[in-house]
Amino acid sequence: MSDHPNPFVLGKPIKEPEDFLGREREVRELFESVVNMQPVALVGEHRCGNTSLLYQMLHETVQARFLEPAERERLVFGFVNAQMAAESPGAFYRRIARACRRADRGAQVDFDAPIDAFWIEDYLEDLAGRDRRLVLLLDEFEVLAGFEASFWEWFRGLIIEYDLSTVAATRVELGEFRDEWGSGSPFFNMFRNIYVGSFTKAETEAFIDHATACTGFDYALVRDTILDLGGRFPYYLQVAASSCFDGAARDGGPAFGSGPHVAAAVHEFRARTEPHFDDIWPKLPSGEREALSWLAVGEVPDARDAVVVNLARPSLERRGYVVEGKIFSTAFADYVRRNIPRIELQPETGLVRVAKRPVELPPKEFALLRFLFEREGEVVTKDDIAGAVWPEYRLDSVGVTDAMIQKTISRLRKEVDVESESFQHIESVRGQGYRFRNASIYQVVEQERSEADALAGGTILAP
Secondary structure (H helix, E strand, C coil): CCCCCCCCCCCCCCCCHHHCCCCHHHHHHHHHHHHCCCCEEEEECCCCCHHHHHHHHHCHHHHHHHCCHHHHHHEEEEEEEHHHHCCCHHHHHHHHHHHHHHHCCCCCCCCCCCCCHHHHHHHHHHHHHCCCEEEEEEECHHHHCCCCHHHHHHHHHHHHHCCCEEEEEECCCHHHCCHHHCCCCCCCCCCEEEEECCCCHHHHHHHHHHHHHHHCCCHHHHHHHHHHHHCCCHHHHHHHHHHHHHHHHCCCCCCCCCHHHHHHHHHHHHHHHHHHHHHHHHHCCHHHHHHHHHHHHCCCCCHHHHHHHHHHHHHHHHHCCEECCEECCHHHHHHHHHCCECEEEECCCCEEEECCEECCCCHHHHHHHHHHHHCCCCEECHHHHHHHHCHHHCCCCCCCCHHHHHHHHHHHHHHHCCCCCCCCCEEEECCCEEEECCCEHHHHHHHHHHHHHHHHCCCCCCC
16 A cells, blocks of 8 residues: 555646646747747647646746746736636626736736726736736636627737737637637637647656656556556546556555556546546547547548548547547547447438448348338337338238248348347347347447357356
């Protein structure tokens, strides 16, 4: 058991420089932009470290590393969490005033006066008169997207007229901000994008070394497990390292790095990250979900889908979900597989895929599969199938024979079903008919793996 408390920060930003690892390039570029009065959009996924980067910019020790003394003296850094100001522009003005009150003890304005857009301009005039300049650090900037157009015109003018340095942490590029502007964002070509994605290899190794130094456990023993689970995504590296720490820190727990310890850490990681994956997946654009699906299955998309996948992959790589051509985490890859139905059918195009592999079905087999999809989970009779697949015989009660139905079902099974003793997509229900059950790719793979493990152990599965 370690004598150290769990040092890994989860669910909140890292505020202290001694706890903050990596991102040297990003921090340097942020301060360079501030000095050059270039507005910056710090673009990255939630939990990728955007907020932590903003907090680092507030610290005098960090500022001293990147700014000359005269620049430090001139600049006033104010931090605003836009989530706490999303109700209206008025709330945003008040948050700015509160941040400036904390940061600027020499201000000559009345902080107790009504705070509005004119007050903000008066404060900036006061700063300029003292040869000082505001650096506004805005977190979760995209939550302000609903503000009216007049506000954004004012804010853009504020940045230009008063040399206001703005660092806006956001999940989306500001060029995509407020699509209703038609030609683009009110900040088109105004903000420099600094992307926050995966750690570099060196930063990842430094994180593992740091984990050893601050816990007393030899994290080299679980290095492969941490990389397998967390990839190079900072937050998930923290979760993986924390799960390893908790699994070995309890009295009587397994030895650090042993098989039981690693298994417990993997289980803990998956339990902790599942809600985050649930949040991530629906927010991803459809093209990015499609690209991740192909990567999760390990198939090469056909020409029709390759265009979509190739367009999406640079964004996925930039944001950290794909590293060196693979999904960053095996746990996330499994999550993606759980969200991919093994059989996909597009009625309007006639496209059928099985585990992402295109399948060409003859008209009757396609009609049967389409009917089964529409009645998934229900028991359908042979008469139901006959009416749906052979409508041309609806006035001929003997036109569709059992042999025709059986042959069509058999051919469809060969194309879409699995070789499993305990699972089939098209299930025969004795004396009643058939029932169709789709499944995720993950479910089918796990079922086949369980059967293989059982057979290897000498266990015979019941049909």
